Amino acid sequence: MTALPVKPLIPPEQAFLFVEEVRNRLTLISLDSREYFETIHAASEKGLTGGRIYDALLLRCATKSKARHIYTWNLKHFEAIAPDLSGKIRTP
Numbered sequence: 001m002t003a004l005p006v007k008p009l010i011p012p013e014q015a016f017l018f019v020e021e022v023r024n025r026l027t028l029i030s031l032d033s034r035e036y037f038e039t040i041h042a043a044s045e046k047g048l049t050g051g052r053i054y055d056a057l058l059l060r061c062a063t064k065s066k067a068r069h070i071y072t073w074n075l076k077h078f079e080a081i082a083p084d085l086s087g088k089i090r091t092p
Contacts, residue, residue: 029061048081056081062088 002015010018031039036057043056055074059082062070070085071092072078079086 027065029065031057031060031064035060035064043081046081052077052081059085 002010002012004010039056039060040053043053048056055072055077059070059078063082063085067088070078070089072089073091075089075091078089082089
């Protein structure tokens with residue numbers, strides 16, 4: 001968030017408050033080492049780089065949690081990474 005192309009920039013203290021608020025309102029999902037490794041391996045086989053690796057990890061968490069909906073402003077990347085989840089992926 002602190003590197004988003006917005007003016008004014010989001011200071012680190014404000015970004016932390018936002019993350020804290022998310023933690024208070026939602027259930028956090030984490031991957032174990034096997035799930036993390038499998039996701040990174042699958043992403044590398046697809047040729048994913050940069051932020052798309054992070055997107056793949058987020059999608060794996062959504063799958064693990066059995067999310068009904070997956071919200072993102074980056075529909076194109078998410079749907080390309082996980083076409084099988086395209087019916088769940090939408091903008092906020």
